[in-house]
Each structure stands twice: as C-alpha cells, then as structure tokens.
Amino acid sequence: MQNLSRRRFIQWSSAGLALAASSALPGYTHALSNKKLGVALVGLGYYSRDLLAPALQLTEFCELRGIVTGSPEKIPVWQQRYGIADKNVYNYDNMHEIANNPDIDVIYIVVPTGLHLKYAEIAANAGKHVWCEKPMAMTVGQCQRIIDACNKNKVKLAVGYRMQHEPNTRAIMQYHQQRPFGEPTGLISQAGYAGNGADPDYWRMQKHMGGGAMYDMGVYPLNGARFISGLEPVAVTARHEKSHPDIFTEVDETTYFTLEFPDELIADCATSVVKSFNQLRVNCEKGWYQLAPMQSYSGVTGKDSKGKIWTPFAGNQQARQMDNDSLAILGQGPSLVTGEEGQRDIHIVEKIFAAAKNGKRMVI
Numbered sequence: 033m034q035n036l037s038r039r040r041f042i043q044w045s046s047a048g049l050a051l052a053a054s055s056a057l058p059g060y061t062h063a064l065s066n067k068k069l070g071v072a073l074v075g076l077g078y079y080s081r082d083l084l085a086p087a088l089q090l091t092e093f094c095e096l097r098g099i100v101t102g103s104p105e106k107i108p109v110w111q112q113r114y115g116i117a118d119k120n121v122y123n124y125d126n127m128h129e130i131a132n133n134p135d136i137d138v139i140y141i142v143v144p145t146g147l148h149l150k151y152a153e154i155a156a157n158a159g160k161h162v163w164c165e166k167p168m169a170m171t172v173g174q175c176q177r178i179i180d181a182c183n184k185n186k187v188k189l190a191v192g193y194r195m196q197h198e199p200n201t202r203a204i205m206q207y208h209q210q211r212p213f214g215e216p217t218g219l220i221s222q223a224g225y226a227g228n229g230a231d232p233d234y235w236r237m238q239k240h241m242g243g244g245a246m247y248d249m250g251v252y253p254l255n256g257a258r259f260i261s262g263l264e265p266v267a268v269t270a271r272h273e274k275s276h277p278d279i280f281t282e283v284d285e286t287t288y289f290t291l292e293f294p295d296e297l298i299a300d301c302a303t304s305v306v307k308s309f310n311q312l313r314v315n316c317e318k319g320w321y322q323l324a325p326m327q328s329y330s331g332v333t334g335k336d337s338k339g340k341i342w343t344p345f346a347g348n349q350q351a352r353q354m355d356n357d358s359l360a361i362l363g364q365g366p367s368l369v370t371g372e373e374g375q376r377d378i379h380i381v382e383k384i385f386a387a388a389k390n391g392k393r394m395v396i
Contacts, residue, residue: 068095070097070138071098072122072160073098098121099121100124146238148178159185161187161189167247167381175375190368192369194349194350195327197349197352200323204260204322204334208260209262213318216314219300221312227306246303246384253303264396267393269394270290271288272388289387319336329349
C-alpha cells in the first residue's frame with residue numbers, strides 16, 4: 033500500500049474534476065448522445081428502487097434497460113414504470129444469459145455485500161462492464177477475484193463510491209491540497225445513523241452477508257479520510273462499542289478507529305448503526321474546513337473557519353456517478369473509483385477488525 037505522491041494525487045484529482053464537469057462543456061453531450069450505455073440493475077431493493085432507477089432517468093450517457101431480481105412480483109411494477117422489455121428481465125439463475133443481450137452494456141451489482149463476488153463474476157464473465165456497490169466485497173481476496181474476472185474479460189470495473197464523484201467533496205479535497213490554513217494537524221471522519229437494530233434475519237444483522245456498522249457505513253469515514261488527505265494510512269487502532277448486545281449478536285453496532293497517516297497525521301474515525309455521525313473535518317495550524325454532512329443523498333455542505341460555504345450540489349449524485357463511470361467506459365475520461373481503490377478499503381477494514389479484536393495497533 034504505497035502512499036500517493038502529492039503531485040500524482042493532484043493530477044489524478046484534477047482529471048476527475050474535469051470529468052465531473054464535462055457534461056457542462058459546449059457540444060460534449062451532443063457528441064456522445066448516440067452512445068448511451070444500457071444498464072441492468074441486479075437487486076431491486078431500496079437503493080435500486082428509490083435512488084438508482086430514478087437517477088437513471090436523469091443520466092446523459094447511460095439508461096436503465098434491464099433488471100435482475102429474485103422477486104417475480106416486482107417485475108410488472110418495474111416494467112410498467114420504466115418500460116423494460118421482457119427480453120431484458122432476468123432472475124439470479126439465468127443472469128448469465130445477459131451475455132447474449134446487446135441491449136445491456138453495464139451490470140450494476142446492488143445486492144448485499146456478501147453476494148457481490150458471486151454476481152460481479154457472473155457479470156464480468158458475461159462480457160459486461162461491472163459497477164459494484166460499496167463496500168466492494170467481504171475480503172481482499174474476494175476483491176482480487178472481481179478485479180481478475182474483469183481484467184480477464186476486458187471489461188471496466190467501477191466501485192460505487194458516490195462521494196468521490198460529489199462536487200463539494202472533490203472541492204474540499206482540492207482545497208486541502210492548497211493548504212489554505214497551513215499544515216493539517218488532525219482529521220475527524222464520522223458516518224453513522226441512529227437505530228436499534230433489526231430482525232436477525234435481515235442481512236444487515238448477519239456477518240457473512242456484510243452486516244454491521246463497519247461494512248454498512250464505515251467505508252464512508254475510512255474512504256473519506258483517505259480521499260481528502262490523499263494519503264494511505266500506515267497503521268490503525270480500533271475498538272467496538274455495544275449498547276444492544278442482545279440484538280447485535282453477530283455484527284458490530286458502533287466502531288471507533290484511528291488511522292495513522294505519514295507525517296504523524298491522525299484521523300479519528302467512527303461509524304455506527306445506533307448513533308448519528310455525519311462529518312469530515314480537517315483541523316489545521318491556522319483554521320479548519322469540513323463537510324457536514326459529509327454524506328447525504330440530499331446534499332453535502334462544506335464550510336471553513338473563515339465562513340466560506342460550499343452549498344449543496346443541486347443535481348443528482350447517483351446520476352453524476354453513473355454518467356462519470358459511463359464516460360470512462362466510452363473512453364472519454366478517467367475511472368475515478370477503480371477496483372483497486374475498493375480493495376484498499378477492504379484491506380484496511382480487515383486490519384480494523386483485527387485491531388479491535390486483539391486490542392493492538394495493526395500496521396497496514
């Protein structure tokens with residue numbers, strides 16, 4: 033896990049900013065208007081139903097053309113709402129047959145994390161580009177298998193870190209590189225939501241399916257600290273906290289972890305499914321800047337200690353992410369969140385769990 037050089041990071045982020053703004057360039061949309069990619073959503077739960085499918089009605093470079101579901105009762109609802117042809121409807125058993133469907137260019141994996149590997153491999157082996165929701169998979173090894181399947185089949189892979197496409201998050205990352213208040217002295221990165229758990233049969237309460245705070249929400253503060261700082265952590269300490277041990281029998285409900293970056297920079301991070309957290313703050317020698325909320329479907333707000341405000345992006349975050357990822361497939365811009373990026377987070381997640389279990393500092 034090598035650290036990014038500042039020059040390389042700025043070059044990479046500048047390219048991403050150019051891509052994120054590309055749809056506003058005169059003539060750019062027109063030049064690609066006949067190349068919309070067909071997207072099939074795998075898993076029709078809340079995120080697909082309420083966020084991705086509506087966002088695909090707003091995208092410029094891709095559109096919803098297919099669905100994969102294990103719930104037959106959902107099919108007529110989706111077909112009526114989005115005009116999906118019978119030939120573009122699949123279940124989990126015949127999903128591999130998408131290989132023979134030229135209408136579908138991209139398969140977006142939106143099932144529980146514990147199933148990402150299975151369906152990402154099917155998608156890649158079908159010769160379709162793969163978009164995989166975060167976290168990428170359960171283990172580093174599973175992430176590598178997804179990467180290998182996509183490379184073998186010569187298809188693009190993107191991980192659904194919406195935050196890295198969000199304009200204010202990218203602006204604060206650029207702001208950080210400019211050192212407006214001198215050198216950073218510490219980071220605070222937290223994301224979580226209040227709750228009291230759920231039925232034990234619900235996948236988010238099951239360890240093997242990717243349940244618990246760290247897999248559910250922890251990648252937000254983890255990836256946020258890495259993204260804003262432009263650095264890779266060298267060590268981590270961590271601890272779990274439980275207020276509902278009778279309910280959370282398999283998974284973590286609140287996890288605190290501290291990332292140690294080069295140059296003695298520390299990020300104090302937290303994630304929870306019983307407590308509300310939502311901020312990413314950089315404290316510096318002469319001031320601070322922050323995102324609060326750091327992740328929100330309704331908008332991300334930035335602010336600094338001199339009163340500068342970054343108002344929430346007025347567009348649709350999911351549409352922006354999918355358009356950016358489509359442009360990468362079309363050869364019109366960089367891939368912002370690669371499989372390797374998703375794998376780095378899972379490598380650190382594994383170290384966080386090990387640190388919390390043994391109570392020791394873990395070198396990354």
